[in-house]
Amino acid sequence: MVGLINQGRSSAAEADARTFLTAHPDDGMVWKILSVALVRQGKDALSALRRTTELLPDDAEAHRNLAAALQGSGRWEEALVSLHRALQLQPHDADGFAEAADAMRALGRVREAVPLYERALLLNPKLVEAQNNLGNAFLQLGQNLDAARCYRLALEARPDDPSILCNLGNAQRLLGLFAEAKICLQRGIALDEKLRVGHGYLGMVHIALGQPETAVENFQTALTLDPADGLALTNLGHVLRDVGRRHDASAAFQRALALDPSRAESHWNLGTVLFEMRRVEAAVECYRHALNLQPDYAPAHLSLALALRQQRRPVEAEASCRAALAIDPKYVEALVFLGELIADRGQFAAAEEFFIEATTVDPEFFSGYASIATHRKMTLADAGWLRSVKTLLGKRLPLTAEIGLRYALGKYLDDVGQYDDAFDNYRQANELTKRYGAVYDPANFASLITRIIELFQPGFIRECQAHGSTSELPLLIVGMPRSGTSLAEQILASHPAVFGAGELTFWHGAFVRLERAGLFSAAGTSHLPEVIRNYLGRLTALGNGAQRVVDKMPANFLYAGLIHAAFPKARLIHMRRHPMDTALSIYFQNFFNIGPYANDLDDLAHYYGQYMRLMDHWRKVLPPTALMDVPYEGLIDDQEHWTRRMLDFVGLPWDPACLNFHETERVVITASKWQVRQRVHSSSVGRWKNYREFVGPLERLFGGSET
Numbered sequence: 001m002v003g004l005i006n007q008g009r010s011s012a013a014e015a016d017a018r019t020f021l022t023a024h025p026d027d028g029m030v031w032k033i034l035s036v037a038l039v040r041q042g043k044d045a046l047s048a049l050r051r052t053t054e055l056l057p058d059d060a061e062a063h064r065n066l067a068a069a070l071q072g073s074g075r076w077e078e079a080l081v082s083l084h085r086a087l088q089l090q091p092h093d094a095d096g097f098a099e100a101a102d103a104m105r106a107l108g109r110v111r112e113a114v115p116l117y118e119r120a121l122l123l124n125p126k127l128v129e130a131q132n133n134l135g136n137a138f139l140q141l142g143q144n145l146d147a148a149r150c151y152r153l154a155l156e157a158r159p160d161d162p163s164i165l166c167n168l169g170n171a172q173r174l175l176g177l178f179a180e181a182k183i184c185l186q187r188g189i190a191l192d193e194k195l196r197v198g199h200g201y202l203g204m205v206h207i208a209l210g211q212p213e214t215a216v217e218n219f220q221t222a223l224t225l226d227p228a229d230g231l232a233l234t235n236l237g238h239v240l241r242d243v244g245r246r247h248d249a250s251a252a253f254q255r256a257l258a259l260d261p262s263r264a265e266s267h268w269n270l271g272t273v274l275f276e277m278r279r280v281e282a283a284v285e286c287y288r289h290a291l292n293l294q295p296d297y298a299p300a301h302l303s304l305a306l307a308l309r310q311q312r313r314p315v316e317a318e319a320s321c322r323a324a325l326a327i328d329p330k331y332v333e334a335l336v337f338l339g340e341l342i343a344d345r346g347q348f349a350a351a352e353e354f355f356i357e358a359t360t361v362d363p364e365f366f367s368g369y370a371s372i373a374t375h376r377k378m379t380l381a382d383a384g385w386l387r388s389v390k391t392l393l394g395k396r397l398p399l400t401a402e403i404g405l406r407y408a409l410g411k412y413l414d415d416v417g418q419y420d421d422a423f424d425n426y427r428q429a430n431e432l433t434k435r436y437g438a439v440y441d442p443a444n445f446a447s448l449i450t451r452i453i454e455l456f457q458p459g460f461i462r463e464c465q466a467h468g469s470t471s472e473l474p475l476l477i478v479g480m481p482r483s484g485t486s487l488a489e490q491i492l493a494s495h496p497a498v499f500g501a502g503e504l505t506f507w508h509g510a511f512v513r514l515e516r517a518g519l520f521s522a523a524g525t526s527h528l529p530e531v532i533r534n535y536l537g538r539l540t541a542l543g544n545g546a547q548r549v550v551d552k553m554p555a556n557f558l559y560a561g562l563i564h565a566a567f568p569k570a571r572l573i574h575m576r577r578h579p580m581d582t583a584l585s586i587y588f589q590n591f592f593n594i595g596p597y598a599n600d601l602d603d604l605a606h607y608y609g610q611y612m613r614l615m616d617h618w619r620k621v622l623p624p625t626a627l628m629d630v631p632y633e634g635l636i637d638d639q640e641h642w643t644r645r646m647l648d649f650v651g652l653p654w655d656p657a658c659l660n661f662h663e664t665e666r667v668v669i670t671a672s673k674w675q676v677r678q679r680v681h682s683s684s685v686g687r688w689k690n691y692r693e694f695v696g697p698l699e700r701l702f703g704g705s706e707t
Contacts, residue, residue, distance in 0.1 A: 005036055013037040028055030037132045044497050045069055053082070060089035064096060067103075076106045094124035103132060110140045129156045132164050139171060147171045162192035170201045178208050196225040200232045203239070210396045212243045234269060241273050242398050242437035250274045264294035272303055278506075280310050298327040302334045309341065312502055312542070332358040332365045339371060348375045361386070365438030366392060366401040370408040370590075371397055378415040386412060403432045407590040414588070419690045425633060427694075430599040438596035440603040448558075449610045453617045461621065464565035467528040472569045473539050475548040475650055478557040479575035480611060481594055482585035484632035487661075488575055489552040491635075492584055494661040497652055499546035506535055506551070507559040515560075532566050548650060557611060560618045564626050571650050573620075574615065577632035579608055580688035583698050601697040609700075633685050 004013035006286060017034035021027065031052040038045035049066040056062050063086035070079035083100040101116035117134035120127055135150030151168035154412045158164060166187030172181035185202040189195060203218030219236035222229055237252035253270040260266060271286025284307045290300035301324035309319035316340050323336040339354030352375065358368035369389050378385070388411055395401065406429035413422035475498070477485045493500030517527045543549040548571075556563065560572055583604045592596060597607040618627055628649045635642040643658045688695060 003026050003322055003473070005033065005040070007247060008040075010037040011250050012039040014041070014572075028059070028062075031055055032065075033058070033067060039065070039069065046073070052665075053085075056655040058089060060086040060093065060096070063089070064093075064099065065701055067099060071099075071103060071106075076103050079103050080107070091697075092123055094120045094127055094130075096120075098127055098130040098133070101130070101137070105133070105137055105140070114141075126157065128154050128161075128441075131157075135167060135171070139167075139174070144171050144174045148175065158628075160191055162188040162195050162198065162300045164188075165191070166195060166198035167203070169198070173201060173205050173208065175207075176540075178205055181205050181211070183415075194225055196222045196229060196232070199225070200229070200235065202504060203232075203235060204544065207235075207239055212239050215239045216243075228259055230256050230263075233259070234266070237269060237273070238594050241276070242400075244399060246273050246277050246436065250277065250628075262293060262336055264290040264297050264300065267293070268297065268300045268303060269299075271307075275303065275307055280307050282309070283307050296327050298331055298334070300323040300329070301327070302337060305337060305341075306332075307345075312504075314341060314344060330361050332362045332368065335361070336365070336367045337369055342373050343371075352377060363388065364392060366397070366405050369403040373408040373411045376505065378412040378463075378527045380416055382412065399432060402441050403429050404590060406432065407588070410588060414690075417690075423691050423694045425698075429590065432592075433599045434596075438599040440595065440600065440607070441602065442606045445597075445607065446610055451615050452558065452561065453616060456565070456621065458621050461561060461565045464528060464562075465568050467526070467532075468566050468568050469532045469536065470569055471536055471567060472651070473536065473543065473547070473549055474563070474567050474570035475550045476556055476560075476563060476570060476572045477550060477552040477555050477575060478560060480557075480577070480582045480586070480608065481554050481591070482589065483554065483577040483582050484575040484630075484635060485552045485554050486632060487632075487635065488646070489572060492548075492550055492646060492650070494657045495647065495652060495655045496657065497547040498550060498650075499548070500550045500552070501539065501542045502551075503553040503675060504538065505553065506538065506549045507556050507563060510535070511559050511562060520648070520659060528566055535566070548652065557615060557618075560622065560627065564622050568626070570626070572619075572627045573646060573649070574627060574630055575632055577662060578686070580695065580698055584691060584695065601695065605697050605700055636685060676688050 002329070004010070005018065007090065009528035013219060014037040016035060020030050021034065024483045031048055033054050035045045035048035038048055046066075046069055049062070049069050052059070052062045053066055061083045067079040067086065070076070072080065080100060080103045083096060085101060087096045090096060096126040097116050097120035101113040104110070104116060114134065114137050117130050118139060119225060120130045121134065124130075131150055131154040135154065138144070138147035138150060148168060151164055151171060154164045155168065155344045156162065165184055169181045169183075169185035172178075172184060182202065182205050185198055185205060189198045189202065192198070199218045199222040203215040203222070204375065206215035206218060216236065216239055219232045219239065219682060222232040225235065225533050226232070233252050233256035240246075240249035240252060250270065253266065253273060257263070257266040257270055267286045267290035271283040271290065274286060275283035277309065284304065287300045287304040287307065289299035290297055291514060294300070301320050305317045305320035308314075308320060318338070321334055321338050325338065326333055328334070334353050335358040339351040339358075342354065343351035352372060355371045355375075357367045358365055359372075362368075369385060369392070373386060377516065386409075390406055393405055393409070396407070406425045410422045410429060412423035413419070427626040475492070477488050477492075479485050488664075489500045489502075492498050514527055514531065537550070539549040554575075555571075557574065562574065563570055573645065583601070586594070586598050587601065588605060589598075594612070595607075597603040619629075628646070630646060631644055640659060644654060647658070649656060688698075
């Protein structure tokens with residue numbers, strides 16, 4: 001029978017062994033032959049292997065054979081027991097120590113595996129696989145220098161082994177030796193182009209070298225070789241997100257999530273890119289899934305806090321942020337965000353302490369520096385801040401980080417009066433933002449404006465009003481971003497009868513849904529009552545008994561006709577600011593949720609022109625009891641006069657608290673939250689003149705007039 005095994009005739013050996021065992025069922029050696037014959041045929045040999053060790057308890061090879069079968073079926077704990085027994089019988093068996101080390105690693109007991117590998121190599125230095133696996137163990141432990149040493153020793157024995165070459169390249173990457181890593185990985189891939197892991201490692205090297213597009217190609221090659229490579233999908237998603245291809249990143253993260261729905265990080269990755277795409281509700285769902293799977297996952301707690309803040313749920317947002325910090329007290333992203341939440345309440349000095357703490361913990365964390373600049377006026381005394389920001393900008397940074405720092409540096413330079421350099425940094429920030437891929441379509445926006453104007457004529461508005469509400473609860477403040485909408489809301493929300501709800505994301509979605517449902521046809525107005533109920537329900541829940549609830553989403557100027565049709569007694573206050581100051585203030589702001597027109601002066605000019613076209617239409621078709629124009633400059637110049645006029649328009653009595661709006665305690669999360677906590681001043685009026693030489697595309701906004 002042994003001869004049959006040696007001749008490769010395993011099936012015949014099996015038959016002979018079974019025949020012999022019929023007469024001699026306790027012959028351990030024949031059971032051993034049978035088990036070997038079964039193994040070589042790929043058949044289930046576990047029963048035969050176990051019987052062999054029972055009959056030959058002192059046969060080390062039998063215990064190792066059983067261990068190998070157990071390892072093959074993923075039963076590592078049992079395999080380790082068999083290996084320990086084999087090593088007791090043969091304490092100088094190098095292969096046995098190597099196999100025991102492999103079992104330890106498979107069980108996650110990496111630190112215990114290291115001395116076993118070292119013992120194996122002491123007994124037999126020519127065990128190349130053990131040398132390579134010892135390197136893998138060191139890599140898992142973060143001992144990258146030791147890992148690289150092991151891989152080099154393995155390569156001395158097998159210099160053309162592509163797997164070992166790629167392992168060494170990965171260790172060099174982790175050591176920051178990117179040029180050496182690239183050479184090593186390329187050599188390994190040249191020896192085996194189908195070595196998927198090598199392409200993945202090379203992608204990570206190209207990211208480190210600032211070559212993200214090449215990294216995308218590397219990860220895509222890895223996925224061609226193995227479409228189920230979750231790590232390659234995740235890395236591809238990260239690099240696509242970093243270069244601004246958020247839709248492609250979302251698709252990659254969704255594929256990774258489909259491969260392993262139980263991985264909390266995958267839900268978080270998808271949620272993060274959805275949040276950046278302004279799909280806040282979907283992002284919240286992803287973050288909650290992540291936390292259900294892993295309650296101590298700090299990044300998901302923080303990301304949920306960001307999303308809750310956008311949903312105007314500040315108390316829950318702060319609780320979630322503090323949950324992240326309870327898990328990791330030095331989590332710099334959470335420290336900065338907690339500062340932002342505190343600043344939302346107008347407590348800027350307390351907020352800055354968190355921003356400074358974050359930059360102390362990690363002097364290279366860009367967001368801390370950006371938040372410092374956002375929440376107060378910078379001065380020449382901030383020289384330390386300036387040095388840190390310039391140092392960071394001298395390094396290779398992720399796209400988001402460089403954009404944030406460029407806006408922050410522009411803000412500093414504007415505050416200290418260095419306008420040429422300020423504009424250069426703002427321009428760079430906007431050009432970098434364009435790399436996210438969002439494109440403004442002038443023809444499409446002009447077509448939308450035309451469609452709205454043609455649809456919302458007096459007859460159609462009256463037809464819709466037959467299904468409208470008589471509620472006077474809604475008070476909407478509309479206009480361009482940075483036109484004073486936050487200031488107007490803060491003034492009105494200081495009145496005891498008014499609640500300021502901030503920028504509610506309602507009417508855009510309502511318009512889209514109604515259009516799809518056929519509202520804008522002869523028989524479609526029956527859908528309007530549901531919209532009315534939903535909006536009133538939201539305002540009522542937020543207002544908590546207030547007579548008026550402010551929705552200050554500036555872009556609601558697009559839907560003023562629909563709002564008036566649904567709520568004939570609602571009041572719309574339209575804030576108007578000098579077009580040049582408005583446009584430049586938009587261009588200088590790092591917005592989260594504004595359209596792509598904001599990043600290009602020509603696009604800004606076009607968008608503004610269409611906005612004025614639509615507002616001219618609303619003035620013609622809406623009654624003066626529904627729409628009031630308030631000039632920002634006039635409000636700054638004579639706050640009491642225009643505040644009284646707004647209150648009269650809204651139908652509320654005068655209250656002197658409105659003059660002390662900067663003292664009102666409420667949450668404001670817009671970009672103007674610092675400005676609305678200051679007394680009225682005129683420093684922002686005519687600001688555009690500091691940048692006269694740079695704003696050529698904007699001049700057509702005011703036809704050459706400087707008023």
